[in-house]
């Protein structure tokens with residue numbers, strides 16, 4: 001029955017602990033995931049903003065060209081050849097492009113003209129009249145821009161690809177070039193080049209966009225417009241953070257536009273990441289604390305259940321032990337008394353002997369009963385104390401004298417060392433007697449071979465001590481903290497041979513507390529033990545003052561004065 005209950009209790013404990021640990025592990029895992037996904041979500045948001053910036057820049061380039069694709073291009077060829085101008089509908093569109101401050105100039109190169117040949121005549125847009133005017137003075141990079149479209153168009157035309165009637169190519173960030181295609185003849189009519197104002201594009205378009213979306217006072221993401229071909233930062237939202245490639249978390253390109261440039265972003269430990277981290281730490285702490293509390297409660301319940309069981313077991317053992325102990329002297333007394341009463345023993349010497357047996361056993365019985373009563377009194381808190389000032393240097397030798405015969409009978413020697421000044425304490429002398437008797441009793445019991453027992457009274461720093469030292473079996477370290485508990489006995493071969501109930505020290509402990517002192521022990525296995533009773537020194541004046549103070553602090557009986565008397 002006991003065994004089954006024990007197995008159930010242990011199984012429940014293990015299952016409980018496992019359940020708590022599994023729950024904790026799942027929670028920790030979820031918390032980690034939550035933190036990571038929150039941080040990732042925050043970073044994704046920043047990347048989306050960066051993409052938005054790039055889209056805005058692309059839009060500001062393309063916007064003036066909207067509707068360009070649906071223009072009727074066929075008349076261009078004739079108009080240019082006949083009148084040297086674009087047809088009106090094309091002129092209107094080009095006017096809009098010219099209005100965009102991103103472009104610094106607009107040029108038209110007929111298909112049969114090569115701008116790479118110095119002195120070639122092409123057309124430049126007059127920004128006042130919006131008419132094309134022939135010129136030989138044009139930017140050098142026109143050669144590259146037109147060349148790009150021409151090459152691309154040639155490849156596409158050879159493959160008979162009629163998908164488009166214009167083809168747009170960017171010469172890096174320098175120009176935007178549109179090739180006009182004659183779909184019927186599968187040939188190029190000419191090239192429209194808009195040169196890009198680089199400073200304006202960077203300072204007035206991209207930089208403000210970056211600042212608007214990534215205000216450095218609100219975010220700790222750092223954004224760079226990076227010219228990777230030349231490894232130069234062209235714009236950033238935070239000048240104080242130097243560009244470091246290993247910090248870059250994400251890059252966003254401008255598509256076919258500005259192929260030498262891209263936008264890069266780095267996430268420094270920003271406030272929200274810090275916040276997520278702090279929330280995470282807080283959650284972990286709360287979780288850890290709750291788990292500890294839960295485990296603590298579980299172990300406490302388990303421990304107290306075990307404890308209760310062992311107390312019950314000890315009490316059962318104690319009862320059996322006591323009954324046995326009580327029966328032994330009673331049996332001796334009964335047998336001796338019977339022999340005398342029956343008249344079987346008649347010789348005076350024998351009668352005296354039997355009488356002595358009865359007397360000794362009755363003393364033993366009395367001692368046992370006294371001890372049980374002491375335990376019961378201390379259990380119910382009804383131990384009475386009659387404290388009087390006592391000099392330990394006088395009291396202790398008196399007790400020793402009463403015990404000397406017991407000590408000597410076992411072959412031990414007892415030495416007493418007194419103090420050179422009185423060791424005055426306020427105690428119940430009967431209690432000191434009980435405690436010292438118990439200590440001497442133990443010193444004798446747990447010293448199997450005749451050896452020396454020393455008792456020393458000391459008065460030091462207003463504390464008075466009674467040290468009782470033996471050279472007996474000592475107490476194993478692991479047991480020391482338990483020996484003052486009721487019914488506790490060290491369970492080893494040597495102690496097992498000695499009779500006892502595990503009550504003596506628990507009585508000493510409660511009596512010491514009652515007498516305002518405490519008991520200490522120092523012991524080494526197989527070498528011996530020293531038990532020390534520590535009392536505060538009794539100083540008459542101080543005591544009187546304390547008493548007076550206590551009396552003053554006591555609330556004085558209050559009464560109401562009849563109002564009529566005032």
Ligand code: ADP
Pocket residue numbers: 442443446470472473474475483488489490491495499500501502503504505506529
């Ligand atoms: P009891 O001696 O009746 O068993 P106590 O309460 O007096 O009970 O002591 C509790 C336990 O402490 C003892 O069982 C013994 O194991 C240990 N003990 C007490 N005094 C000594 C001592 N002087 N030397 C060694 N062990 C001791």
